[in-house]
Amino acid sequence: MPDEPEEAPRLDVPVGMFEDIEDLKAKVAHLTSILETLTAGSGEPDEASAADTEKMAGGEGAAAAAEEEDEAQYPPFILLLDPPAYDDELRALIEWVEGVLVPGYLGEPSADARWCHLWFEHTVAIARLHAAWLAWQELTDPASCGYTGPSVWHRDHLDPLLRELRGSSGPFAGCTKGEHQVDHRMPGLVPSAWRIAES
Incomplete structure (x- = not known):
């Protein structure tokens, strides 16, 4: 009896599986x-290789590198920055x-929806806008x-921001069309026993 052909291979493997396999091969x-670089040479790892090994092992070097990366990746809140x-x-x-x-979210300013074209002179506006x-x-x-x-940004950040900024008691309360008042919410100088009067 002649040899029967083997069963045909299954061709219904999900396409994504091939991509996963290729990703695994690349990794x-x-x-x-990396392993070859670390073990190459005289068998004694140099200082750079030791640092790489420590990072891979999750030592202090990895923690410091992660901390530096976090600082570089996420800018601090604008009011905490100094010039420049x-x-x-x-x-x-x-x-x-x-x-x-x-252009995308602010319609024509009105008494109920205020906006100041010099918003960057209002510290409260800068703080809220930067956070958003x-x-x-x-x-x-x-x-x-x-x-x-x-969707989360609109619900949790934009909508509350606009209510606070554009409301009648927000930082633009004293600003009307064509007029700008930056000090309308700022208190005047309060006399202090600690301040020495200039003579």
């Missing part, structure tokens, strides 16, 4: 190259507010928050 190749870092962050904030927020911008940067990145991030 294995990368880890293999403050000026750079304010410039970037102005670009976002004038390029995204104003930081949240926007994080929540519009699908890699970090999935596809629901923009």
Whole structure:
């Protein structure tokens, strides 16, 4: 009796599985190259290799590197910055507010929805807008928050921001069309026993 052909291979393997296998192959190749780099040479790891090994092992070097990465990746709150870092962050904030927020979300200002064209001279507005911008940067990145991030940003950040900024008791309360008052919410100088009068 002639040999019967073997059973045909199954072709219904999910397409995503091939991508997963290729990803795993790439990771294995990368880890293999790191291992070869660490073990190459005289057999004695040099200082750089020791630092790499420590990072891979999760030692203090890894913690310090992670801390530095966090500091570099996430800018601090704008009111905590000193010049020139403050000026750079304010410039970037102005670009976002004038390029995204104003044209996309702010209609015509009115008594019920105030806006000041010199908003960057209001410290409270800068603080609130910067906080919303930081949240926007994080929540519009699908890699970090999935596809629901923009909805969360609108609900938890934008809507409360606009209510606070544009309300009748917000930082723009003294600003009307064509007029700008930055000191309308700032208290005057309070006499203090600690202040020495200038003679």
